Amino acid sequence: MVFQKDIDGTQIGPDRYALAFALRELAQRLGVSLGRYSVRVPWDRSTLSRYFSGVLVPPAEFVEQLIDDGNRETGTELTSAARDTVRKLHRTALRVTSPHSADLQDLRDKLAEADRESRHLHQEARLLREMVRSAHEHLDEQQARLRQLEQAGAAARLAHRAELDQRSTDFDSLRAERDELQETLIRLTAELAEAERRACEAEDRCIRLEQQLDTAEAQAEERFAEAEAYVDTVTNTTTAEATVGPGISVHLGITREAGARLARTLDEQVPLPLTETHLRKVLDRPGIYQLLRGGPSQPKERMYVGKADRSLPQRLNFARLRILGRKYISLDDMYFTYVYVEDDLSAVAPENLVIKHLQEERGLSLLWNRNGFNNNDPGRRRDRAQLQPQHFDVAHPIDLDWSLRHDGRRQLLSPRDFATYLKAELPYAFREALDPAQAEDVSLEVPRGPLSADTAFRLLARNLGESWQISALKGHVILYKEHADYPNALRYYRGENVSDA
Numbered sequence: 424m425v426f427q428k429d430i431d432g433t434q435i436g437p438d439r440y441a442l443a444f445a446l447r448e449l450a451q452r453l454g455v456s457l458g459r460y461s462v463r464v465p466w467d468r469s470t471l472s473r474y475f476s477g478v479l480v481p482p483a484e485f486v487e488q489l490i491d492d493g494n495r496e497t498g499t500e501l502t503s504a505a506r507d508t509v510r511k512l513h514r515t516a517l518r519v520t521s522p523h524s525a526d527l528q529d530l531r532d533k534l535a536e537a538d539r540e541s542r543h544l545h546q547e548a549r550l551l552r553e554m555v556r557s558a559h560e561h562l563d564e565q566q567a568r569l570r571q572l573e574q575a576g577a578a579a580r581l582a583h584r585a586e587l588d589q590r591s592t593d594f595d596s597l598r599a600e601r602d603e604l605q606e607t608l609i610r611l612t613a614e615l616a617e618a619e620r621r622a623c624e625a626e627d628r629c630i631r632l633e634q635q636l637d638t639a640e641a642q643a644e645e646r647f648a649e650a651e652a653y654v655d656t657v658t659n660t661t662t663a664e665a666t667v668g669p670g671i672s673v674h675l676g677i678t679r680e681a682g683a684r685l686a687r688t689l690d691e692q693v694p695l696p697l698t699e700t701h702l703r704k705v706l707d708r709p710g711i712y713q714l715l716r717g718g719p720s721q722p723k724e725r726m727y728v729g730k731a732d733r734s735l736p737q738r739l740n741f742a743r744l745r746i747l748g749r750k751y752i753s754l755d756d757m758y759f760t761y762v763y764v765e766d767d768l769s770a771v772a773p774e775n776l777v778i779k780h781l782q783e784e785r786g787l788s789l790l791w792n793r794n795g796f797n798n799n800d801p802g803r804r805r806d807r808a809q810l811q812p813q814h815f816d817v818a819h820p821i822d823l824d825w826s827l828r829h830d831g832r833r834q835l836l837s838p839r840d841f842a843t844y845l846k847a848e849l850p851y852a853f854r855e856a857l858d859p860a861q862a863e864d865v866s867l868e869v870p871r872g873p874l875s876a877d878t879a880f881r882l883l884a885r886n887l888g889e890s891w892q893i894s895a896l897k898g899h900v901i902l903y904k905e906h907a908d909y910p911n912a913l914r915y916y917r918g919e920n921v922s923d924a
Contacts, residue, residue: 426457426475435477442516443477445509446486449501450475452493464488465734467708480516483528527639534632541629544622545859551615558608565601569594622859634804682776683784685762689713689777692760694723697743705736705761711774712739712761714791716752723758725781727791730774735761745796748850748876749819791815800852800899809910816898820913821851823877823895834869838886841867842902845879852899877914884916892917 426447432440453460457475461468466485473479486509494500514532518525572594694715695701711730717723731738739759746754764773781787791797796815810817827848836844842855867886880893880900893902893916894909906917912924 426472430477432477436519438512438516438519439477439480442480442512443475445512446481446489447475449489449493449509452497454496460492463492465707465737467706470733480513480520483510483513483517483531486510486513530632530635530639534629537625537629537632541622541625542859544618544625548615548618548622551611551618555608555611555615558604558611562601562604562608565597565604569597569601572597638804681773682778682780685711685773686777686780688762689728689760692762694758694760697739697746697754697757697759699740699743701759702736702739702743705739706763707734707736708763709733710735710761710763711777712759713777714742715758715760716756717758718756725787725789727789727796728774728777728781729792729797730764730772735763742797744850745815746819748822748825750822752819795898800854803854803901806894806896806901807909810897816896816911820897821895821899823875823880823914825850825876827874827876827879829873831869831871831874833871836867836869838867838883841869841879841883841886845876845883849876849900853902854899855902856904857902880916881921884921885919887918889918889920 430440430443430447435443450457450460457471458468461471464471464485466474466481470479474481474485490501490506490509510532514525514528517528689711697714709731711728712735713725713729714727715723716726727742729738729742739761742759743754743757746752746757778789778792781789790813794814795810827845839857839859842853842857846853846855867882869882880895883902884891884893890904891902892905892907893900894907894912895914895916896909897911897913909924914921914923
């Protein structure tokens with residue numbers, strides 16, 4: 424791979440220099456140009472160039488994908504030591520440029536390691552359970568043979584003394600073998616109990632780390648909101664000024680005119696239907712966009728203005744999925760316009776400039792901004808949060824009658840596999856905490872024909888029994904081993920019992 428920009432260690436510092444140099448070495452394994460590689464990955468050529476020159480520290484997923492792509496191209500696996508070295512260089516550079524992001528990545532690394540350990544221990548427990556089951560079957564066979572020999576010996580005790588002696592020898596041998604099997608079974612049972620204990624500890628550690636990560640990400644979101652508020656305070660400044668004192672106060676040259684220009688540019692575009700067909704035509708580049716609501720021949724109301732730091736089609740598709748499966752709204756009435764932005768959007772918030780211009784200069788209020796429309800799954804910690812009346816999930820709750828399929832064949836699945844299927848097919852988030860052992864149970868029959876979300880939840884709840892609860896909240900669905908009430912619930916599923924909140 425030929426790079427247009429050299430690495431300038433004096434400008435980026437030793438940590439980013441070392442990382443960029445290592446990334447370039449990994450890129451040589453690909454055997455393609457930078458332009459060719461940019462069409463294979465979610466990052467454009469300009470962003471890749473910044474990663475490889477050390478101007479920007481890439482996200483962890485970029486480093487992992489670069490390694491995996493090189494493995495596929497060369498047909499050889501990068502050694503564990505080399506992979507660990509690159510990861511260490513990335514974490515060091517990330518900590519220098521963004522300590523908060525580094526703290527979040529450390530938590531993600533710990534959670535990934537705990538998850539790997541948990542899966543390994545659960546696999547070990549499954550193997551031990553299989554060995555215990557096999558030992559039980561062998562022991563039962565030996566017990567049956569012993570009983571047969573005892574019965575045959577009693578019947579022929581007087582008539583066949585010599586044969587009885589032989590049977591006695593066989594009996595003693597079998598009894599010794601049975602005793603050995605019993606000792607093996609006791610040992611395997613103890614090992615299984617220890618493996619299950621360690622697996623439970625590993626799972627508990629995963630849960631604790633996941634909670635820490637949820638808290639850290641929530642704090643990061645709050646810091647980002649504070650940063651956005653700061654950008655709002657400087658939008659009236661047209662030039663940069665500095666005040667000499669104990670420190671230096673700098674006002675950035677982010678102007679009202681920038682917001683007005685962006686708003687005009689968005690308005691000049693022809694609104695496009697928010698469909699997969701039109702999203703495929705949008706280039707994988709950063710930019711800002713607005714969502715509009717109205718019929719094909721009707722005036723369209725602005726609902727939301729947002730930005731995409733990396734990929735406009737990915738962010739627009741996320742918005743499309745947020746609208747799918749919701750009540751009182753249809754994708755047929757949704758349109759969008761967009762503008763590519765060449766600047767680094769991670770450093771500014773251009774969507775705030777547009778929102779501020781629309782509010783102050785045109786008197787417009789965007790219903791979906793700052794009301795939860797573009798939020799991800801809020802996580803376990805926020806399931807009980809009381810939503811305001813203007814929140815997107817309150818105005819447009821999930822549709823439990825959503826059709827997962829119009830027709831289909833009969834299937835026999837485990838509860839875990841059926842839950843995985845639902846997560847992939849539902850247009851809204853479905854979070855579950857099923858036991859790993861339930862991946863082995865094949866007892867859930869999915870009937871032939873159409874299947875709605877409500878029918879699927881009823882089927883899963885009946886199979887799991889009364890101890891598990893599926894809670895359909897206004898914005899997402901959760902499944903836990905509990906009996907609990909939630910302030911934003913629509914419907915509960917427990918065993919055979921289904922009740923509306």
